[in-house]
Amino acid sequence: MLCYQTNLGGAYCGDSLKLIDELEDNSVDLVMTSPPFALLKPMEYGNVPQNEYVEWFKQFAEKLLPKLKDTGSFVIDIGNTYNKGEPTYSLYAFRTLIMLVDDLGYKLAQPFCWYNQSKLPVPIEYVNKKKIRCKNAVDMVWWMSKTSNPKSDVTKVLNPYSKSMKKLFKNPEKFYRLDLPKEKRLTTHTNSWTNNNGGSIPSNCLIISNSESNCKYLRTCRKAEIKPHSARFPSQLAEFFIKLLTDEDDLVIDIFAGSNTTGAASEQLNRRWRSFELRREYVAASAFRFLGDDDDPKAVYKRIMKAKEGDTDIPRF
Numbered sequence: 001m002l003c004y005q006t007n008l009g010g011a012y013c014g015d016s017l018k019l020i021d022e023l024e025d026n027s028v029d030l031v032m033t034s035p036p037f038a039l040l041k042p043m044e045y046g047n048v049p050q051n052e053y054v055e056w057f058k059q060f061a062e063k064l065l066p067k068l069k070d071t072g073s074f075v076i077d078i079g080n081t082y083n084k085g086e087p088t089y090s091l092y093a094f095r096t097l098i099m100l101v102d103d104l105g106y107k108l109a110q111p112f113c114w115y116n117q118s119k120l121p122v123p124i125e126y127v128n129k130k131k132i133r134c135k136n137a138v139d140m141v142w143w144m145s146k147t148s149n150p151k152s153d154v155t156k157v158l159n160p161y162s163k164s165m166k167k168l169f170k171n172p173e174k175f176y177r178l179d180l181p182k183e184k185r186l187t188t189h190t191n192s193w194t195n196n197n198g199g200s201i202p203s204n205c206l207i208i209s210n211s212e213s214n215c216k217y218l219r220t221c222r223k224a225e226i227k228p229h230s231a232r233f234p235s236q237l238a239e240f241f242i243k244l245l246t247d248e249d250d251l252v253i254d255i256f257a258g259s260n261t262t263g264a265a266s267e268q269l270n271r272r273w274r275s276f277e278l279r280r281e282y283v284a285a286s287a288f289r290f291l292g293d294d295d296d297p298k299a300v301y302k303r304i305m306k307a308k309e310g311d312t313d314i315p316r317f
C-alpha cells in the first residue's frame with residue numbers, strides 16, 4: 001500500500017515479495033538495500049536464522065532479477081555474525097553471495113566492505129571480556145549485477161586529493177625520478193600519474209562512520225516522541241552507490257527500506273525511487289525525512305498509521 005509520495009518517489013508498506021511483482025520488467029536501475037541480518041541477537045523487526053537465511057533471501061533476489069535493466073545493479077549491505085555458541089564466524093553472508101551467482105545467475109561486479117569506525121565492541125563476551133577476538137567493524141557489501149557490464153562511473157565518486165597529491169600537482173617535476181634510467185622508472189613516474197582528474201579513485205573499502213545523531217530524521221523522531229529505526233545505514237553509503245551506478249531520473253528501489261535512507265538519498269540526488277517496508281510504524285516515521293518546516297510530524301505519523309488500502313488522499317511532501 002502506498003503510504004506517502006514525493007516529487008520523485010513513493011513509500012509502500014507491505015511484503016516486498018508481493019510488492020516486487022508490481023514493478024515493471026527491465027525498469028530498475030539500482031536496488032540498494034540492507035536486509036535483516038542473520039544475527040544471533042533477535043532484532044525488533046525480526047530476523048531469519050542462519051540456517052534458513054539463504055533460501056529466504058533467494059526468494060527476493062529471484063523476483064528482482066527480471067525487474068532489473070540489463071545495466072542494473074543490486075547492492076546488498078549484509079552484516080557479519082558469529083556461529084551460535086562459539087567464537088567462529090558465520091558463513092551466511094558468503095553463502096548468500098554464492099547462491100546469488102551460482103543458483104540465480106547474478107554477476108558479482110565487485111565485493112565491497114563498509115568499515116564503520118563507530119561500531120561497538122561486540123560480541124562483548126569475545127571482544128571485551130575474554131579478549132580473544134577483534135572488534136567486528138566491517139559489513140560486506142555485495143555489488144551484484146544482472147550482466148557483466150552494469151552502468152557505473154567512478155568519476156562520480158572521486159575522493160578529494162590528499163595534501164601530498166595537491167603538492168605534487170603544483171610541482172610535478174620535483175617528484176619525477178627523471179634521474180633514473182627509463183627502464184627503471186616505475187609506471188607511476190609517467191605523466192598520466194600527475195594529471196589532475198578532480199579527485200582520487202576510491203577503493204572498495206568504504207570508511208563511513210554510522211554515528212549520525214542530529215540528522216533531520218532523528219531530530220524529528222525526538223520531536224514527535226517516536227522511536228527511530230534501530231538498524232539504519234548511513235546516507236553516505238546509499239549516496240555512494242546511487243552516484244556510482246545511476247544517473248539523474250534513473251529508478252532506485254529499496255526492498256527492505258526501514259527508515260527509507262535510500263529513498264531520501266535518491267530524492268536528494270534527483271533519482272526516482274520506490275521503497276518497500278513491512279512495518280507501518282517504520283514507514284510512517286520515515287516520512288519525517290521529507291517534511292517541510294510547516295508539517296506537524298505527529299499528525300503525519302498518525303495519518304499514515306491510520307491510512308487504509310484504497311485511500312486516494314495520499315500524503316505528498
Ligand SMILES: C[S@@+](CC[C@H](N)C(=O)[O-])C[C@H]1O[C@@H](n2cnc3c(N)ncnc32)[C@H](O)[C@@H]1O
Nearest residue numbers: 015016036045232233256257258259261277278
Ligand atoms: C536492516 S533494516 C533496513 C534499514 C534501512 N537500510 C535504513 O537505513 O533504515 C531491514 C528492514 O527490512 C524490513 N523487512 C523485513 N522483511 C521484509 C519484507 N518481507 N518486506 C519488506 N520489508 C521487510 C524490516 O522490517 C526492517 O525494517
